[in-house]
Amino acid sequence: MLRMWWARWSIWIVGCALATAVVIGNAFYQKKQFYPTVVYITKSKPSMVVMYGQALLFVVILGKLFRKLFFGQLRAAEFEHLVERSWYAVTETCLAFTVFRDDFSPKFLALFTLLLFLKSFHWLAEERVDYMERSPVITWVFHVRVLSLLSILLLMDVYFVNVAYQSTITKGASVQLVFGFEYAILTTIVLNTVAKYVFHVIDMQNDTPWENKAVFVLHTEVIIGLFKVILYVVFVMIMVRVYTLPLFALRPTYLALRAFKKAVNDVIMSRRAINNMNNLYPDVTQEELAATDNVCIICREEMTGGAKKLPCNHIFHVSCLRSWFQRQQTCPTCRLNVLRVPAQPTGGAAGIQGGNFNAFINQFPAFGGQGMFRGGQQQQQQQQQQQQQAAQPFGIWGGFPQQWIPQQQQQQAGAPQQQPMPPTRGGGAGEQNDLPQQPAAGGGDAQQRQQQGVDPTLGARGPQIPWNNAFAAMAPPPFAFRPTGESFGDFMTAGGPSTPFTFPPMPYIPLVPPPPPLLQTTGLSDDDLARMEGVTRENIEARLRCLRNVQILLDSAVVQMQQYSAIMSHLNLATSPPTQSSTSVPSPEGPGFSGTSSAFQSSSQTKSPAAPVVVSQAESSSSEKFKEASTTDATSSLPTTETSTSSSSSVPLSEQDELRKRRLQRFTTTTNQTQASGQIGGDE
Amino acid sequence: MAGAALRRLMAEYKQLTLNPPEGILAGPVDEENFFEWEALISGPESTCFDGGVFPAKLVFPPDYPLSPPKMKFSCDMFHPNVYPDGRVCISILHAPGDDPTGYESRSERWSPVQSVEKILLSVVSLLAEPNDESPACVDAAKMWRENKPEFERRAVRLVRYTLGLPPP
Structure with a gap:
């Protein structure tokens, strides 16, 4: 070679x-x-x-x-860059010749050659200084070389700028303008390189990494970038005034602008990252470091201090995190978006949650009021039951997500500052608190559970108890309804053996799950939180159970959807003769079902709102209608209910049916979208 | 104190030398420059690449591990996810934000948690199970999908070539 x-x-x-x-x-x-x-x-x-x-x-x-x-x-990379940049420089010089073709002379040529050589030495010096950071060994020869080169380059740049200035002042604008400007730009490059060299040297003097080095480098880049941009803009303006548009300066101008924009952006991102780190994330104590394997996964070095914990409980060096956050605001390990984590655990966010709850509740009367249920008296009663229903979900779900949150922090925007909130505290919780107090408190039972689920956490009795209680509180719903479903099953067996409960509770919950209430950590120490999250077998099993329960709830929602579509298909046939309905409907109907399709509708209508009441408050609900319905279930004999309901709703039937059909259609489509399981795809 | 990238690469080199994963060999080309590595990957067992030893070059950016390295096979390669010039197209080598194929989810992109070892292991599994949804080499992807015996014949020829054996 x-x-x-x-x-x-x-x-x-x-x-x-x-x-x-x-x-x-x-x-x-x-x-x-x-x-x-x-x-x-x-x-x-x-x-x-x-x-x-x-x-x-x-x-x-x-x-x-x-x-x-x-x-x-020269290293291979250095040589490559040098060749690449030289080509650009030569091209731009040729373009510059076109502007100054009148001044063309051997001296001019010699000056341009000299400029090109000085430029290439600037680039090489820049690369060399950058390489300092990557080189395992820096010898004193390196320092001597870099220092002498930088000082020579600086002196020459200043000298040539001066020459160009004097020439322009005495002889007017000439090709010296270009030279002066080029050397001024080169001066900024030398200054930038000197600054970097100083930073690297300071960094190398210390045994521990210099955390603020990146910040200094960034700010130097912004300042130098600003100088460059100003220089280029001024130069282009002067050239346009004196000669013509300097084509050869356009590319460097654009590059300088882009570099400046990037530097400014970097500084902003860096500041934001630093801000986040200082304000949002707790420092990691020595004990916590000792508890983990205390290796920062970004730099693979031990953390002896200066470590931060992200909301997802992952621990990193402050400096490593900062440089990563300049690029991306996610946790390197689990990719939790740290900027989405609410900054303030109390106050505004809780208020919003409460608002959501309100909106959620308001949907229920709307459903009832728009002809979802027929008959004046019946409708009133249904609405009452609806309200119970509306209250109940909070009993069941409310107790659940509060315990659920610490685990959810792994995936979404839960913050460690948050903590289970008692129903008597905070904006969002106040909303919850009101609901179970409604007179016909259908969720009374569940509310008790909720209390059980919440209180131990606050009392810091240890994490296991609240977890288990939470599961106790949330597990029952699907199973509690099973008896209803089974008694209903011989009356109308749709869905097959794998789906035993035909009318699962809380028909609207899967659609609009209540947003998990925010938590407060003021009462809990870090240790409590860590314990709450839990790594023992018990806790993990509990989590698995919880997830399984969630799955059951989702499954029940699917079954429900199938039910609704079954009703819908009946409604479609409601106008046709009753004899057809029992034979032509695809979903198999129970042997006990012998009535007309309208009777089926009415009985099922009675059933769906009544179902939740069976679960939690079978005794306290004393509505006659309900009893009637339940007896109808038990005996599978329709006539009484059939006559009463169908007679009360004989006239407005078709109109309300139409409304309901539409609503169900919409309901099905939205559920299809949200569930995306395809299980109910064929129902339409 | 040397730069963070250098220290991390040194740590990884040490780790790879002390506990080398099976079928993978990697290290800097020369100890003066830790930002260019050479790696040897053995073809995964019971696949058509079984037995082959494939050399590759890894080039690390100055801001490693914040940015991913580039990987390029330095031997001939015929694989749906390797460009004809040897560059490896695998999602964990793409920084979030640039997606050459438009098929990659955010979660499988580069993050500082990844390492040389993980990259090489991913490439080994990529050899075993090509991803023909976002092919880098369309010919190879087409053949892999439509004419697998021919693809396997070609892979076996490649394996023998990398071992310095005459084609069967």
Whole structure:
């Protein structure tokens, strides 16, 4: 490789030397004297070409010599960058020639060549200083080289800027304008490199990483970038005024603008990251560090201090986190978006939660009021039951998500600052608190459970108890309804054996699950939180149970949907003769079902709102209608209910049916979208 | 104190030397420059690449591990997820934000948690199970999907080539 290189260059050198010798010898042979020889050579174009070639070769050799002196062997990457940038520089120089073609002279050419060489040395110095950070060993030779090179470059830049300035002042605008400007830009590069070099040297002096180094580098870049942008803009403006649009300066101007924008952006992101780190995330104590394997996964080094814990409980070095957050605001391990974590655990956010609850509740009377249930008296009663129902979900769900949150923090925006909130505290909780107090408190039972589920957490009795209680509180619903479903099953068995409960409770819950209430951590220490999260087998089993219960709830929602669509298909046939309905409906109907389709509708209507009452408050609900319905269930004999309900709703039936059908259609589509399980896809 | 990237690469090199994972060999090309590595990957067992030893080059950016390295096979390769010039197209080597194929979810992108070892192990499993949804080499993906015996023949030829054996 090296030999080939030498072979090629020696050919060049020898060839050039021979050509020059021939040209000079020939001229001297012809003119015999020194002065006429010089005149002859300068007048003859072929001779001048040879002389230019020789001069270029000298410059190249000189450049290589300096490179050897200041840089030693170039690395492959350095050489690649150098070649790439040189091409751009040459192209831009050629473009500049077009503007200054009147000034074209050997001196001009020589100045441009010199500029190009100085530029390439600037680039190399920049690369070398950047490489300091990546190099395992820095020798004193390196320091001497870099320092001497940087000072020489700086001196030359300042000198040439000065020359250009004087020339422009005394002789007016000329090509010196371009030179002055180019050297001014090079000065900024040298200053930037010097700053970086100083930072690297300071960093290397310390044994521990210098955390603020990145910040200093960023700010230097912003300042230098600003200088560059100003210089370029001023230059382009002057050039446009004096000559024409400097095409050769457009690309560097654009690059400078982009670099400046990026630097500003980096600083902003960095500041935001630092802000987040300082304000949001707790420092990790020595005990906590000792408890984990205390290796920062970003830099793979031990954490002895200066570590932060993210909302997802992952621990990193402050400096590592900061540099990562400049790029992305996610946890490196679990990709939790840290910016989505609510900054303030109390106050506004809780109020919003409460608002959601209100909106959620308001949907229920709306459902009841828009003809979901038929008959005046019946409707009133149904609405009452609806309200119980509305109250009940909070009993069941309310107790659940509060315990659920610490686990959810792993995936979504739960913050460790949050903590289970008692129903008597906070905005969102106040909403909850009101609901179970409604007179016909259907969720009374569940509310008790909820209390059980919440209180131990606050009392810091340890994490296991609240977890288990929470599951006790949330597990029952699906199973508690099973008896209803079974008694109903021989009356109308839709859905098959895998779906025993035909009319699961709380028909609207899966659609609009109440948002998990926010928690407060003021009462809990970090240890409590850590314990609450729990890593023991018991806790993990409890979590699995919880997830299974969630699945059951979802399944029950699906079954429900199938029920609704079954009703819908009946409604479609309601206008046709009753005899057809029992035979042509695809979903198998129970043997006990012998009535007309309208009777089926009415009984099922009675059933759906009544079902939740059976679960939690079978005794306290004393509505006659309900009893009637339940007896109907038990005996599977329809006539009484059939006559009463169908007679009360005989006239407005078709209109309300229409309304309900539409609602069910919408309901089905939204559930389809949310569930995306495809299980109810064929129901329409 | 040297730069964070260098220290992390040194730590990873040490780790890979002390506990080398099976079928993977990786280290810097020379100890002066820790930002260019060479890796040898053996083809996963009981696949058509079984027995092959595939050399690859890893080039790390100055801000590693915040940005992913680039990986390029330095031997001939015929695989749906390897560009004809040898570059490996795998989601964990793509920084979040750039998605050359538009098929990758955020969760499988680069993050500082990844390491050389994980990258190489992912590439091994990629050799075993090509992802033809977002092919880097369309010819290979097409052949893999439509004419698997031919693909396997070609892979076996490749394996023998990497081992310096004449084609069967």
